[in-house]
Amino acid sequence: MADRTLDGVRLADVAAQAGVSEATVSRVLNGKQGVAAGTRQAVLTAMDQLGYERPARRRSAGLIGLIIPELDNPIFPAFAQVIDRTLTMRGYTSVLCTQSPGGATEDEFVEALTDRGVSGIVFVSGLHADTTARHDRYTRLIDAGVPVVFVNGYAPGVRAPFFSDDDAAAVELALTHLRELGHDRIGLAVGPQRFVPAQRKAERFRLLMEPVLGDEAGELVVHSLFSVEGGHSAARHLLERECTAVVCGSDLMALGAIRAARRQGLSVPGDFSVVGYDDSPLIAFTDPPLTTVQQQVSTMTTAAVRTLLDEISGVDVPTGEYLFQPDLIVRGSTGARGASAS
Numbered sequence: 001m002a003d004r005t006l007d008g009v010r011l012a013d014v015a016a017q018a019g020v021s022e023a024t025v026s027r028v029l030n031g032k033q034g035v036a037a038g039t040r041q042a043v044l045t046a047m048d049q050l051g052y053e054r055p056a057r058r059r060s061a062g063l064i065g066l067i068i069p070e071l072d073n074p075i076f077p078a079f080a081q082v083i084d085r086t087l088t089m090r091g092y093t094s095v096l097c098t099q100s101p102g103g104a105t106e107d108e109f110v111e112a113l114t115d116r117g118v119s120g121i122v123f124v125s126g127l128h129a130d131t132t133a134r135h136d137r138y139t140r141l142i143d144a145g146v147p148v149v150f151v152n153g154y155a156p157g158v159r160a161p162f163f164s165d166d167d168a169a170a171v172e173l174a175l176t177h178l179r180e181l182g183h184d185r186i187g188l189a190v191g192p193q194r195f196v197p198a199q200r201k202a203e204r205f206r207l208l209m210e211p212v213l214g215d216e217a218g219e220l221v222v223h224s225l226f227s228v229e230g231g232h233s234a235a236r237h238l239l240e241r242e243c244t245a246v247v248c249g250s251d252l253m254a255l256g257a258i259r260a261a262r263r264q265g266l267s268v269p270g271d272f273s274v275v276g277y278d279d280s281p282l283i284a285f286t287d288p289p290l291t292t293v294q295q296q297v298s299t300m301t302t303a304a305v306r307t308l309l310d311e312i313s314g315v316d317v318p319t320g321e322y323l324f325q326p327d328l329i330v331r332g333s334t335g336a337r338g339a340s341a342s
Contacts, residue, residue: 017046065113120147129153147311168204182337187238190249231256269335288332
């Protein structure tokens with residue numbers, strides 16, 4: 001049988017130089033998976049030594065775009081880490097795009113990623129969660145054949161898979177816990193009203209609290225920023241309304257609420273109970289350790305990535321929204337109403 005040659009250099013010679021089989025050399029040349037990094041490097045080095053031009057990696061092979069908000073909020077690095085790990089285990093590489101004030105927009109990131117020929121894109125808490133944003137940008141992307149999945153947020157009319165924590169269930173868990181501790185004047189501090197998660201939390205809060213507070217329940221919903229400063233501002237307003245507890249839309253907001261209470265000479269949880277949302281990394285080590293509603297980050301993002309890779313493989317995946325049930329993690333920032341007086 002005649003020897004196979006590539007650009008004048010026999011495949012067998014490359015294999016002998018690298019100390020591997022011809023089949024392994026072929027896999028490296030064709031960009032196939034299943035070759036250890038050290039082995040791949042040995043083959044590439046052998047090609048260099050024999051004057052063979054290294055194979056150009058296809059632009060679209062193995063690259064997945066990940067568009068995520070700024071990394072100041074520790075929950076977003078947690079999302080990115082799980083997504084990147086899941087992709088790596090499946091042989092893909094994530095291209096991380098983080099948004100920040102004054103930086104590149106989501107549309108600009110999408111253009112850059114599609115220019116690079118990525119195999120698919122994961123959107124986390126993007127414009128799909130903003131009810132005031134145009135969502136036809138996603139329809140055009142899907143029509144162009146780019147596989148996409150969305151995490152945290154929902155855009156009606158976009159035929160794609162969406163993966164979200166159940167915001168309504170999260171509020172119900174927190175309110176049930178606080179009511180069992182004797183609180184009835186409970187406030188809700190969430191992000192800007194245009195965002196789907198904030199809308200859903202506020203809607204369930206009003207539904208559950210109106211039987212207790214009547215029309216006043218709506219006045220105890222404060223839309224602010226998803227930040228320490230936003231939580232501080234919201235808590236000041238709720239303390240003026242004589243609330244004894246607050247449910248927050250993020251752990252950072254909860255930390256701001258604790259700061260606001262302390263600046264008014266109140267103790268947490270003796271005078272004021274605070275519940276966060278996310279269960280961000282290291283939040284268990286705050287003072288006091290934060291009671292919070294835990295997003296199912298690992299389960300949710302793993303499901304999203306697997307669905308995206310199924311799309312890339314040509315599988316016809318179901319569209320619509322998948323809701324994941326959160327857990328309440330009780331720590332030291334919540335206590336019985338009036339506990340400090342006793």
